[in-house]
Amino acid sequence: MFKLTDTPINPRALCDAVRDPSAGGFASFEGWVRNHHQGRDVASLEYEAFPALAEKEGQRIVEEICKNHDVVAARCQHRTGHLEIGELAICIAVSAAHRDAAFDACRAIIDSIKSTVPIWKKEHYTDGTSIWVKCHSCAEHGH
Amino acid sequence: MKGLLLAGGRSRRMGTDKATLTFHDGKTQIERGLELLNSVCDECFLSVRADQGTDGNAIIDAFGEIGPLGAIASAQQAHPDIAWLVLACDLPLLEEQHLQSLVDGRDTAREATYFTSSTDGFPEPLCAIWEPSSTSIVRSAVDDGNRCPRSVLKNLNGHALPSPGLWTLANINTEADALEIRARLNQTTIVKNITVTYFAQLRELTGTGSEAMETDSETPAGLFEEIRAKHNIPLKRKGMMVAVNGDFTDWTHTLAEGEEVVFIPPVAGG
Numbered sequence: 001m002f003k004l005t006d007t008p009i010n011p012r013a014l015c016d017a018v019r020d021p022s023a024g025g026f027a028s029f030e031g032w033v034r035n036h037h038q039g040r041d042v043a044s045l046e047y048e049a050f051p052a053l054a055e056k057e058g059q060r061i062v063e064e065i066c067k068n069h070d071v072v073a074a075r076c077q078h079r080t081g082h083l084e085i086g087e088l089a090i091c092i093a094v095s096a097a098h099r100d101a102a103f104d105a106c107r108a109i110i111d112s113i114k115s116t117v118p119i120w121k122k123e124h125y126t127d128g129t130s131i132w133v134k135c136h137s138c139a140e141h142g143h
Numbered sequence: 144m145k146g147l148l149l150a151g152g153r154s155r156r157m158g159t160d161k162a163t164l165t166f167h168d169g170k171t172q173i174e175r176g177l178e179l180l181n182s183v184c185d186e187c188f189l190s191v192r193a194d195q196g197t198d199g200n201a202i203i204d205a206f207g208e209i210g211p212l213g214a215i216a217s218a219q220q221a222h223p224d225i226a227w228l229v230l231a232c233d234l235p236l237l238e239e240q241h242l243q244s245l246v247d248g249r250d251t252a253r254e255a256t257y258f259t260s261s262t263d264g265f266p267e268p269l270c271a272i273w274e275p276s277s278t279s280i281v282r283s284a285v286d287d288g289n290r291c292p293r294s295v296l297k298n299l300n301g302h303a304l305p306s307p308g309l310w311t312l313a314n315i316n317t318e319a320d321a322l323e324i325r326a327r328l329n330q331t332t333i334v335k336n337i338t339v340t341y342f343a344q345l346r347e348l349t350g351t352g353s354e355a356m357e358t359d360s361e362t363p364a365g366l367f368e369e370i371r372a373k374h375n376i377p378l379k380r381k382g383m384m385v386a387v388n389g390d391f392t393d394w395t396h397t398l399a400e401g402e403e404v405v406f407i408p409p410v411a412g413g
Binding site: 049053117 | 340342343344346347384386389390391405407408409410411412413
């Protein structure tokens with residue numbers, strides 16, 4: 001249900017994987033690489049994961065959310081490696097009998113993944129510098 | 144020189160009042176801190192919040208609840224012409240000999256005398272001598288809204304003494320810190336071999352994907368402090384997670400021989 005991949009994600013394949021005769025609603029979320037972050041011009045970025053735990057935790061999250069919502073099927077893929085602007089970083093596909101469950105579960109999955117799955121993002125800026133995103137917040141009091 | 148024992152904190156991260164924890168023969172941290180200070184100072188004061196009651200000598204925070212720097216400014220305002228040996232109340236591994244070496248190393252011509260941190264090389268503000276000549280700088284920092292005694296101390300014309308050791312000034316902010324410190328006090332630490340694997344920024348900061356560590360740390364929290372010191376890592380444990388043998392675990396986990404540890408700075412997927 002959750003996979004890391006170092007090659008481009010095919011959203012159509014995820015959609016097809018959750019297709020089911022009992023499903024009347026489908027929701028998906030795609031996270032794309034954006035060319036700006038906090039006022040800085042982003043040239044490209046890199047995702048690095050702690051693979052074993054990222055897949056385990058991602059799987060746990062998708063399973064748990066499917067259990068708590070009336071979901072027929074759900075899939076999620078997250079990219080690792082170097083990504084250019086506009087590339088797909090994450091794709092979530094959820095099917096359900098009705099739209100509310102599909103929307104809610106899709107939203108819950110992305111929010112949960114962002115908070116606990118061990119994946120880190122390094123942004124390369126157009127000025128040639130780069131930074132591990134959020135790293136600054138844990139070092140904020142480090143002087 | 145007078146002693147100032149800082150006991151006005153609210154121990155929010157710890158959840159229980161650190162000042163009343165006991166580590167040595169049933170003595171509270173406050174009782175022990177005053178005993179240590181009395182061994183090297185003429186007179187000692189307890190630094191407290193306005194809403195705390197206290198018997199004996201006390202300096203009440205005069206600048207509201209703004210932390211240790213406000214406590215230091217309050218003491219200097221009450222007695223501007225003397226030096227203050229300022230001490231946090233949550234340093235169970237600090238011994239009289241360490242305070243004595245601070246006093247012996249004191250340079251009264253400077254604005255402060257302090258130990259250098261072995262983890263990041265910065266001054267240790269809460270076991271330091273703040274001379275009367277630092278008074279106006281401390282006060283203006285407080286007036287400017289600066290809450291960080293470390294940054295103020297760093298900018299003083301201070302006299303730096305070498306670190307008294309990785310654990311000497313270890314303080315207790317979390318349950319894991321308390322476990323680590325108790326194991327050292329009780330001398331129950333065991334040396335074990337741990338593999339530490341690094342990803343992302345930690346892999347870059349340490350310059351390696353993985354390393355074998357021989358450690359006497361009791362918990363991943365202690366091991367992380369060792370690693371911070373070894374590789375000069377600017378990240379702090381707050382906000383981080385830890386995994387042992389491939390699963391998330393608590394910082395209070397007891398490390399065992401052969402375990403594999405991964406430290407997880409704030410994540411940024413999605």
